[in-house]
Amino acid sequence: MSSSRTAAPEPAEWTRGPVADLFSSYVATAALSAAEQLGILDQLAEHGEAPFGNGGDERLDDGVIRSIHRTLHWANVVEVKNDELVIPGALFDAAYAARGYIYWLVKGCGELFSTAPDVTSTKRRTGTFYHRDMRAVALGSRLIGEEEVEPLFDRVLADPPVEKVADLGCGSGQRLIRILGNHPGARGVGVDISHASVQLATESVDEAGLTDRITVLQGDVLALEPRPEFADVDTVTCVFMGHDFWPHDSCVRTLRRLRTAFPSARRLFICDVVRTTELPGRDTTIFTLGFEAVHALMGDYLPTYEQWHEAFEESGWECRSVQPSTAPPNGYLFELTPRTGE
16 A cells, blocks of 8 residues: 655654654653642742752652753753752743643643543543543642632622622632632632542631631532522632533523522622634644643533623623633633523
8 A cells, every 4th residue: 555645754854853842842741740749840939949859858759850850951941050950941930830731731631631542432432431630630720820810800809898709610729718818707618529629628728727717518510509508609709610511501501500509699700711713823822722622532512702602691691791811811701790680
């Protein structure tokens, strides 16, 4: 059988250069994710230097730490000096700002990417056919939100002040902790379907000394029913999980159900990343390819900006304001109020 493919290039043409960089970039993202979890990035950000290797910390394998440092040196994230010291490299500040995206991608979703050929089979796409590290997803999402989304929430929740807030898909619980820190008399309830996230949020609330003001519940946001903890909630927030409401009919049902589950809610804030419609190119923003690829692998529908507004209209919510975000890219914060008379 003949092939129309042109003759293969000589090894000298592809063992260095753009394709080789694709390979090395995969290793570098894994190294950056590991450096985040091990505290290496925080150490460099705080002190400006670190030992090359484990620095005598026998809890960490010296060879592995040196490999992480060497890989990040290749990526210009750090600079290894005389095989003794590591200092921030030319790209350190940008990489540090993006560490939440990298951790979400590698630690949170890495296994899903590695099994992509398997979960592509339609025969296998039933039941629980994939796995993600939801604790890592929650931690990565928290870092992603800290740059712009959480300060945005601080502003929009300031007036009128919150009395009781419910955070749907509460993840690490840090949003609730932050909101209650800004509203000393308020109370909160967090809901998440993931046991790992509920455990993480519970730990965070306990560490913050807020167990008397915050309740964390395990539950499916798509099927919430009225319960005593929800009765007096005046503000509902939902960050980075609104796409789980979809497709359209499911989203409309969920939005209507939220009005019933939270009968006193005056405001619903949904912050999420929308699906892009153009083909990706050289200027494609961070997170976009990963976010859309992960949800395609999981079989989750991602709505566009226009589709969100169609669902709001049909479900009886009025969209009072929309605020776009730069980080994450293609993100929007929708402020909704129940439409009167419906």
